[in-house]
Amino acid sequence: MTTAQPPARNPTPAPPLWSAPPRGRGGGAVFAVVGIVVAGFVGLLVIAYLATGLGASTLVIGSVLALVPLAVVLLAVRWIDRWEPEPRWALWFAFLWGAAVSVAIALIVDVGVQLALAFAEPGGSPDEALQAVVQAPLVEETAKGIGVLLIFAFSRSHFDGPVDGLVYAATAAAGFAFTENVLYFGAALAEGGASELGATFVVRGIFSPFAHVLFTACIGIAIGIGARRGGGAGVIGWFLLGLAAAVLLHALWNGSLAFAGDAIGLYFTVQVPIFLGAVLLTVLLRRQEVRITRARLAEYGAAGWFSLAEVEMLATPAGRRQARAWARAQTPPRTALMRKLITDATHLAFTRQRLLTGRDPGRRAAVDEHVLLQAVAADRAALLR
Structure with missing residues (x-):
């Protein structure tokens, strides 16, 4: 594992677009x-x-x-x-x-x-x-x-x-x-x-x-x-x-x-528990993704790329629901723009995670990070327009 540098400071720190969570790339x-x-x-x-x-x-x-x-x-x-x-x-x-x-x-x-x-x-x-x-x-x-x-x-x-x-x-x-x-x-x-x-x-x-x-x-x-x-x-x-x-x-x-002599009995005593265990594991893995997203976006928030409220909006299930509800309520609706901001921010968080673990050879992750930071800034500007 390598030691990644903190995110670069945003030369024009993100203004707080929301004072609270809003309410009601080419590889391969x-x-x-x-x-x-x-x-x-x-x-x-x-x-x-x-x-x-x-x-x-x-x-x-x-x-x-x-x-x-x-x-x-x-x-x-x-x-x-x-x-x-x-x-x-x-x-x-x-x-x-x-x-x-x-x-x-x-x-x-x-x-x-x-x-x-x-x-x-x-x-x-x-x-x-x-x-x-x-x-x-x-x-x-x-x-x-x-x-x-x-x-x-x-x-x-x-x-x-x-x-x-x-x-x-x-x-x-x-x-x-x-x-x-x-x-x-x-x-x-x-x-x-x-x-x-x-x-x-x-x-x-x-x-x-x-x-x-x-x-x-x-x-x-x-x-x-x-x-x-x-x-x-x-x-x-x-x-x-x-x-x-x-x-x-x-x-x-x-x-x-x-x-098996009793295939139905074996199904409910063996296969059903395996299935339920797989469901539980999936839920735990998804929660881990949420934690990673929140931790990495908080680092970008500290560097001025997001406000504190935006980190909560982009990195929590409740914040995302409220963000989509806010976007639908606009005239005209901005649902697609909000969805793109959420997607780009999430990809940015996991790109940061790749930087922290040193998974990408060369400068691939750093290039992806730069592109995604530009995309996030463009998404924000489009939402404001």
Whole structure:
């Protein structure tokens, strides 16, 4: 960890725009383009594969039903990501990676294993329980986790800590679960009709829409911890640690479905507590983000970039609600301007955190800080206009 200098003094200290809380950037652009194009192309191949195996009409029905758990998961991810929103391109890449590339990797490995077994033992069939408990967790979590690791590698300025890792991992997992649900729903309809489809939807769409999110979240949180501790090669160790936890959780889940005599009882005694624990951990991580934002913006406030009331406005949930209410009440409304000020100030706080931990090589964080300070000043001026 390096010792960062205090923020530069504002040559024109910010006047107090509010006497109390008001009442009632370009990193990773090339990676984004290339990654989204490649993942999109792989997605087309996966769609063609599913259409060939299931038929067009069955694929459409499965896709429509798979949108229901997907919407639930993405709404939860959006709630987690509200404090410091991640760039849209990174979220699109994570989703497409999970929905297309990770699925393609899993399918290729599965075909390879089946061919190897057929060659080694002609006429033999793979052990489905072994595939569910060993092969699927190891291959699927590795495939999804690589996507999260790529976002860290190519866009470190947008990967500030465990919450960011959780958001990216959950988005990738949501994409993977969506495609997997399309396959399962389509296969259930083709093999057993409406009754089989209904039972499959209850299990996957109602009882376990967050299953893949819980698994892959271990990887994202671990990479985020590594990023906050300084990044570098040490992140690989954190990635492997998170991968091990994800594989074990995934294997536990699949094993409970494959071997348990009372799957429903096991679901409520094991899986539900794990889910509730994950919710509690997410809330604690979000509170940590709030504390970091408040501490770092207070430093800029002491240097004249914000008034004391503005720090409270920008760095507390209550202050942000009051700020948005004030912006909506103006004529004309200034909601978009206020939202931009809040976003830029939050990014500024986490850029300051990167400076304090010495995470960025060279002068990247210092350049980002300079750009964001200019953006904050412009946001303030626009709000006053």
